[in-house]
Amino acid sequence: MIRKALASLVAVWIIGFALFAITLPQPMPLTGKVSEAVIVPTGGPGRIMRGLQVLRARKAPLMLVTGVDREVKPAEFAAQFEVAGELMDCCITLGFQAVDTQGNAREAAQWVAARQVTSIRLVTTDWHMRRAANELESALPESVVVDRDAVASAPSLGTLFLEYHKLIYSWITT
Template sequence: MIRRVISLAILVWAIGFLWFVVALPKPAEGLTKTDAVIVLTGGPGRIARGLVVLDEKLADKLLVSGVDPEVRPGEFAAEFGVSPRQMACCVTLGYTAVDTRSNAAETAKWVAQNEVRSLRLVTTDWHMRRAAGELDRMLPDHVTVIRDAVPSQPELKTLFLEYHKLIASRAAGLADL
Protein backbone atom coordinates (compact mmCIF):
# COMPACT_ATOMS: atom_id res chain seq x y z
CA MET A 1 0.00 0.00 0.00
CA ILE A 2 2.73 2.48 0.94
CA ARG A 3 4.56 1.76 -2.33
CA ARG A 4 1.45 2.65 -4.28
CA VAL A 5 1.06 5.94 -2.44
CA ILE A 6 4.72 6.80 -3.01
CA SER A 7 4.49 5.76 -6.68
CA LEU A 8 1.36 7.87 -7.14
CA ALA A 9 3.03 10.88 -5.48
CA ILE A 10 6.06 10.54 -7.77
CA LEU A 11 3.82 10.21 -10.83
CA VAL A 12 1.78 13.30 -9.88
CA TRP A 13 5.01 15.25 -9.27
CA ALA A 14 6.47 14.16 -12.64
CA ILE A 15 3.30 15.02 -14.59
CA GLY A 16 3.13 18.37 -12.82
CA PHE A 17 6.75 19.14 -13.64
CA LEU A 18 6.25 18.17 -17.26
CA TRP A 19 3.21 20.50 -17.47
CA PHE A 20 5.22 23.28 -15.80
CA VAL A 21 8.06 22.97 -18.33
CA VAL A 22 6.00 22.45 -21.50
CA ALA A 23 3.30 25.04 -20.84
CA LEU A 24 5.26 28.09 -19.72
CA PRO A 25 3.13 31.25 -19.73
CA LYS A 26 3.27 33.41 -22.85
CA PRO A 27 3.34 37.17 -23.47
CA ALA A 28 -0.07 38.84 -23.25
CA GLU A 29 -1.93 38.93 -26.54
CA GLY A 30 -3.72 41.97 -27.85
CA LEU A 31 -3.51 45.58 -26.90
CA THR A 32 -5.48 45.58 -23.66
CA LYS A 33 -4.96 48.84 -21.78
CA THR A 34 -4.52 48.76 -18.02
CA ASP A 35 -4.12 51.44 -15.37
CA ALA A 36 -0.59 50.29 -14.59
CA VAL A 37 2.18 47.89 -15.48
CA ILE A 38 4.08 46.13 -12.72
CA VAL A 39 7.57 44.78 -13.41
CA LEU A 40 9.23 42.41 -10.98
CA THR A 41 13.01 42.77 -11.16
CA GLY A 42 15.31 39.82 -11.48
CA GLY A 43 15.42 38.68 -15.08
CA PRO A 44 16.53 40.00 -18.44
CA GLY A 45 13.94 41.75 -20.58
CA ARG A 46 11.47 42.46 -17.81
CA ILE A 47 12.11 46.19 -17.39
CA ALA A 48 12.44 46.70 -21.14
CA ARG A 49 9.04 45.02 -21.64
CA GLY A 50 7.43 47.22 -18.97
CA LEU A 51 8.81 50.35 -20.61
CA VAL A 52 7.47 49.24 -24.01
CA VAL A 53 4.02 48.85 -22.45
CA LEU A 54 4.31 52.36 -21.02
CA ASP A 55 5.62 53.83 -24.31
CA GLU A 56 2.80 52.19 -26.29
CA LYS A 57 0.28 53.81 -23.90
CA LEU A 58 -1.03 50.42 -22.79
CA ALA A 59 -0.62 51.64 -19.19
CA ASP A 60 -0.36 55.06 -17.58
CA LYS A 61 1.99 54.16 -14.72
CA LEU A 62 4.85 51.75 -14.10
CA LEU A 63 5.99 50.23 -10.82
CA VAL A 64 9.33 48.45 -10.87
CA SER A 65 9.22 46.27 -7.76
CA GLY A 66 12.34 44.97 -6.06
CA VAL A 67 14.84 47.61 -7.15
CA ASP A 68 18.19 47.46 -5.36
CA PRO A 69 18.26 50.27 -2.75
CA GLU A 70 21.55 51.54 -4.17
CA VAL A 71 19.98 52.29 -7.58
CA ARG A 72 19.03 55.95 -7.86
CA PRO A 73 16.26 57.12 -10.20
CA GLY A 74 18.77 58.98 -12.39
CA GLU A 75 20.87 55.84 -12.80
CA PHE A 76 17.79 53.82 -13.67
CA ALA A 77 16.68 56.43 -16.22
CA ALA A 78 20.12 56.53 -17.84
CA GLU A 79 20.44 52.75 -18.04
CA PHE A 80 17.01 52.22 -19.60
CA GLY A 81 16.71 55.44 -21.63
CA VAL A 82 13.81 56.90 -19.67
CA SER A 83 13.24 60.63 -20.03
CA PRO A 84 13.10 62.84 -16.93
CA ARG A 85 9.50 63.73 -17.80
CA GLN A 86 8.51 60.06 -17.98
CA MET A 87 10.35 59.25 -14.73
CA ALA A 88 8.54 62.10 -12.96
CA CYS A 89 5.04 61.33 -14.18
CA CYS A 90 4.91 57.65 -14.72
CA VAL A 91 7.69 55.52 -13.19
CA THR A 92 7.91 54.44 -9.54
CA LEU A 93 10.87 52.48 -8.26
CA GLY A 94 9.95 50.15 -5.43
CA TYR A 95 12.78 49.43 -3.04
CA THR A 96 11.17 47.29 -0.33
CA ALA A 97 10.75 43.92 -2.07
CA VAL A 98 13.45 41.28 -1.76
CA ASP A 99 11.55 38.20 -3.00
CA THR A 100 8.37 37.24 -4.83
CA ARG A 101 6.13 37.43 -1.78
CA SER A 102 7.39 40.90 -0.86
CA ASN A 103 7.01 41.93 -4.55
CA ALA A 104 3.33 41.11 -4.13
CA ALA A 105 3.10 43.08 -0.88
CA GLU A 106 4.90 46.08 -2.36
CA THR A 107 2.66 45.94 -5.42
CA ALA A 108 -0.56 45.64 -3.40
CA LYS A 109 0.37 48.69 -1.32
CA TRP A 110 1.24 50.72 -4.43
CA VAL A 111 -1.96 49.62 -6.20
CA ALA A 112 -4.05 50.81 -3.24
CA GLN A 113 -2.19 54.14 -3.00
CA ASN A 114 -2.63 54.78 -6.73
CA GLU A 115 -6.22 53.53 -6.98
CA VAL A 116 -5.28 51.01 -9.67
CA ARG A 117 -8.14 48.81 -10.86
CA SER A 118 -6.28 46.93 -13.62
CA LEU A 119 -2.65 46.04 -14.09
CA ARG A 120 -0.31 44.16 -16.39
CA LEU A 121 2.13 41.92 -14.53
CA VAL A 122 5.49 41.55 -16.28
CA THR A 123 7.95 38.87 -15.21
CA THR A 124 9.82 35.99 -16.81
CA ASP A 125 7.77 33.08 -18.17
CA TRP A 126 9.04 30.54 -15.63
CA HIS A 127 8.33 32.96 -12.74
CA MET A 128 4.84 34.08 -13.84
CA ARG A 129 2.67 31.42 -12.17
CA ARG A 130 4.16 31.91 -8.73
CA ALA A 131 4.32 35.70 -9.00
CA ALA A 132 0.71 35.91 -10.18
CA GLY A 133 -0.40 33.55 -7.42
CA GLU A 134 1.29 35.62 -4.72
CA LEU A 135 -0.18 38.80 -6.21
CA ASP A 136 -3.68 37.29 -6.42
CA ARG A 137 -3.55 36.54 -2.68
CA MET A 138 -2.57 40.15 -1.85
CA LEU A 139 -4.78 42.17 -4.20
CA PRO A 140 -8.47 42.90 -3.68
CA ASP A 141 -10.85 40.99 -5.96
CA HIS A 142 -11.82 44.08 -7.96
CA VAL A 143 -8.27 44.48 -9.41
CA THR A 144 -7.86 42.84 -12.82
CA VAL A 145 -4.45 41.33 -13.58
CA ILE A 146 -3.19 40.63 -17.10
CA ARG A 147 -0.22 38.28 -17.19
CA ASP A 148 2.48 39.33 -19.64
CA ALA A 149 5.33 36.82 -19.51
CA VAL A 150 8.75 37.60 -20.91
CA PRO A 151 9.97 34.58 -22.92
CA SER A 152 13.25 33.04 -21.80
CA GLN A 153 15.46 30.02 -22.31
CA PRO A 154 15.68 28.74 -18.74
CA GLU A 155 18.05 26.03 -17.65
CA LEU A 156 16.61 22.80 -16.29
CA LYS A 157 18.00 23.71 -12.85
CA THR A 158 16.02 26.99 -12.89
CA LEU A 159 12.81 25.20 -13.89
CA PHE A 160 13.32 22.50 -11.25
CA LEU A 161 13.86 25.08 -8.50
CA GLU A 162 10.95 27.28 -9.61
CA TYR A 163 8.58 24.30 -9.81
CA HIS A 164 9.31 23.49 -6.18
CA LYS A 165 8.92 27.13 -5.16
CA LEU A 166 5.54 27.13 -6.92
CA ILE A 167 4.46 24.03 -5.01
CA ALA A 168 5.58 25.60 -1.71
CA SER A 169 3.83 28.87 -2.56
CA ARG A 170 0.57 27.11 -3.37
CA ALA A 171 0.83 25.02 -0.18
CA ALA A 172 1.40 28.20 1.86
CA GLY A 173 -1.61 29.79 0.15
CA LEU A 174 -3.78 26.82 1.12
CA ALA A 175 -2.49 27.01 4.69
CA ASP A 176 -3.55 30.68 4.83
CA LEU A 177 -7.15 29.74 4.07
Protein backbone atom coordinates (compact mmCIF):
# COMPACT_ATOMS: atom_id res chain seq x y z
CA MET A 1 0.00 0.00 0.00
CA ILE A 2 2.74 2.46 0.93
CA ARG A 3 4.78 1.45 -2.14
CA LYS A 4 1.80 2.09 -4.41
CA ALA A 5 1.20 5.49 -2.85
CA LEU A 6 4.87 6.40 -3.16
CA ALA A 7 4.98 5.16 -6.77
CA SER A 8 1.88 7.23 -7.56
CA LEU A 9 3.43 10.30 -5.97
CA VAL A 10 6.64 9.85 -7.96
CA ALA A 11 4.63 9.39 -11.17
CA VAL A 12 2.66 12.60 -10.50
CA TRP A 13 5.92 14.45 -9.79
CA ILE A 14 7.52 13.19 -13.04
CA ILE A 15 4.50 14.05 -15.16
CA GLY A 16 4.21 17.46 -13.47
CA PHE A 17 7.87 18.25 -14.04
CA ALA A 18 7.68 17.15 -17.68
CA LEU A 19 4.63 19.33 -18.29
CA PHE A 20 6.28 22.25 -16.47
CA ALA A 21 9.40 21.94 -18.62
CA ILE A 22 7.77 21.49 -22.03
CA THR A 23 4.95 24.03 -21.65
CA LEU A 24 6.86 27.14 -20.62
CA PRO A 25 4.82 30.36 -20.94
CA GLN A 26 5.23 32.39 -24.12
CA PRO A 27 5.66 36.11 -24.89
CA MET A 28 2.56 38.19 -25.52
CA PRO A 29 2.39 39.96 -28.87
CA LEU A 30 3.25 43.65 -28.86
CA THR A 31 0.05 44.28 -30.78
CA GLY A 32 -3.38 44.37 -29.26
CA LYS A 33 -3.99 44.56 -25.54
CA VAL A 34 -2.92 47.60 -23.52
CA SER A 35 -2.36 47.39 -19.75
CA GLU A 36 -2.18 50.21 -17.24
CA ALA A 37 1.33 49.19 -16.16
CA VAL A 38 4.13 46.72 -16.78
CA ILE A 39 5.84 45.03 -13.83
CA VAL A 40 9.37 43.65 -14.33
CA PRO A 41 11.15 41.72 -11.57
CA THR A 42 14.93 41.89 -11.95
CA GLY A 43 17.02 38.77 -12.14
CA GLY A 44 16.99 37.32 -15.64
CA PRO A 45 18.42 38.44 -18.95
CA GLY A 46 16.04 40.19 -21.30
CA ARG A 47 13.42 41.07 -18.71
CA ILE A 48 14.09 44.81 -18.49
CA MET A 49 14.58 45.14 -22.26
CA ARG A 50 11.23 43.42 -22.82
CA GLY A 51 9.55 45.74 -20.31
CA LEU A 52 11.01 48.72 -22.15
CA GLN A 53 9.73 47.31 -25.46
CA VAL A 54 6.24 47.14 -23.93
CA LEU A 55 6.54 50.71 -22.66
CA ARG A 56 7.88 52.05 -25.96
CA ALA A 57 5.19 50.20 -27.92
CA ARG A 58 2.64 52.01 -25.74
CA LYS A 59 1.17 48.78 -24.42
CA ALA A 60 1.51 50.24 -20.91
CA PRO A 61 2.19 53.85 -19.86
CA LEU A 62 3.99 52.99 -16.60
CA MET A 63 6.67 50.50 -15.59
CA LEU A 64 7.89 49.24 -12.24
CA VAL A 65 11.23 47.46 -12.14
CA THR A 66 11.10 45.63 -8.83
CA GLY A 67 14.07 44.22 -6.96
CA VAL A 68 16.64 46.74 -8.16
CA ASP A 69 19.92 46.72 -6.24
CA ARG A 70 20.05 49.63 -3.78
CA GLU A 71 23.37 50.77 -5.25
CA VAL A 72 21.84 51.44 -8.69
CA LYS A 73 21.11 55.10 -9.42
CA PRO A 74 18.34 56.04 -11.88
CA ALA A 75 20.90 57.72 -14.17
CA GLU A 76 22.97 54.50 -14.23
CA PHE A 77 19.87 52.48 -15.07
CA ALA A 78 18.96 54.94 -17.84
CA ALA A 79 22.46 54.80 -19.30
CA GLN A 80 22.71 51.01 -19.16
CA PHE A 81 19.36 50.47 -20.88
CA GLU A 82 19.47 53.56 -23.13
CA VAL A 83 16.39 55.17 -21.61
CA ALA A 84 15.76 58.86 -22.30
CA GLY A 85 15.52 61.09 -19.25
CA GLU A 86 11.94 62.07 -20.08
CA LEU A 87 10.87 58.41 -20.17
CA MET A 88 12.62 57.73 -16.85
CA ASP A 89 10.98 60.75 -15.24
CA CYS A 90 7.45 60.14 -16.44
CA CYS A 91 7.07 56.46 -16.66
CA ILE A 92 9.64 54.24 -14.91
CA THR A 93 9.84 53.51 -11.20
CA LEU A 94 12.78 51.63 -9.76
CA GLY A 95 11.78 49.55 -6.74
CA PHE A 96 14.54 48.85 -4.24
CA GLN A 97 12.67 46.91 -1.52
CA ALA A 98 12.51 43.37 -2.93
CA VAL A 99 15.24 40.74 -2.73
CA ASP A 100 13.22 37.71 -3.89
CA THR A 101 10.07 36.78 -5.79
CA GLN A 102 7.80 37.16 -2.75
CA GLY A 103 9.32 40.58 -2.12
CA ASN A 104 8.76 41.50 -5.79
CA ALA A 105 5.09 40.64 -5.35
CA ARG A 106 4.75 42.72 -2.18
CA GLU A 107 6.60 45.68 -3.69
CA ALA A 108 4.53 45.50 -6.89
CA ALA A 109 1.26 45.23 -4.94
CA GLN A 110 2.11 48.39 -2.96
CA TRP A 111 3.03 50.24 -6.15
CA VAL A 112 -0.14 49.08 -7.93
CA ALA A 113 -2.33 50.12 -4.97
CA ALA A 114 -0.70 53.55 -4.73
CA ARG A 115 -1.46 54.18 -8.40
CA GLN A 116 -4.86 52.46 -8.42
CA VAL A 117 -3.80 50.28 -11.34
CA THR A 118 -6.33 47.64 -12.38
CA SER A 119 -4.46 45.85 -15.19
CA ILE A 120 -0.81 44.89 -15.45
CA ARG A 121 1.50 43.05 -17.78
CA LEU A 122 3.98 40.91 -15.86
CA VAL A 123 7.28 40.50 -17.70
CA THR A 124 9.66 37.82 -16.48
CA THR A 125 11.59 34.84 -17.79
CA ASP A 126 9.52 31.92 -19.10
CA TRP A 127 10.71 29.47 -16.42
CA HIS A 128 10.00 32.04 -13.66
CA MET A 129 6.59 33.21 -14.91
CA ARG A 130 4.28 30.74 -13.17
CA ARG A 131 5.76 31.33 -9.71
CA ALA A 132 6.09 35.10 -10.16
CA ALA A 133 2.47 35.32 -11.34
CA ASN A 134 1.27 33.11 -8.49
CA GLU A 135 3.04 35.27 -5.90
CA LEU A 136 1.87 38.51 -7.53
CA GLU A 137 -1.74 37.40 -7.93
CA SER A 138 -1.77 36.35 -4.26
CA ALA A 139 -0.54 39.81 -3.21
CA LEU A 140 -2.94 41.79 -5.41
CA PRO A 141 -6.68 42.30 -5.06
CA GLU A 142 -8.68 39.89 -7.25
CA SER A 143 -9.91 42.87 -9.30
CA VAL A 144 -6.43 43.48 -10.78
CA VAL A 145 -5.93 41.71 -14.12
CA VAL A 146 -2.48 40.17 -14.59
CA ASP A 147 -1.39 39.34 -18.14
CA ARG A 148 1.70 37.16 -18.51
CA ASP A 149 4.40 38.20 -20.98
CA ALA A 150 7.23 35.69 -20.78
CA VAL A 151 10.77 36.31 -21.94
CA ALA A 152 11.90 33.23 -23.87
CA SER A 153 15.04 31.54 -22.61
CA ALA A 154 16.95 28.29 -22.83
CA PRO A 155 16.94 27.17 -19.19
CA SER A 156 19.17 24.38 -18.00
CA LEU A 157 17.71 21.22 -16.53
CA GLY A 158 19.01 22.38 -13.15
CA THR A 159 17.19 25.71 -13.44
CA LEU A 160 13.95 23.96 -14.38
CA PHE A 161 14.35 21.42 -11.56
CA LEU A 162 14.91 24.14 -8.94
CA GLU A 163 12.13 26.38 -10.26
CA TYR A 164 9.64 23.50 -10.37
CA HIS A 165 10.19 22.88 -6.68
CA LYS A 166 9.98 26.59 -5.86
CA LEU A 167 6.68 26.70 -7.76
CA ILE A 168 5.27 23.77 -5.78
CA TYR A 169 6.32 25.47 -2.56
CA SER A 170 4.71 28.72 -3.73
CA TRP A 171 1.44 26.93 -4.49
CA ILE A 172 1.45 25.35 -1.04
CA THR A 173 2.25 28.54 0.87
CA THR A 174 0.10 31.12 -0.95
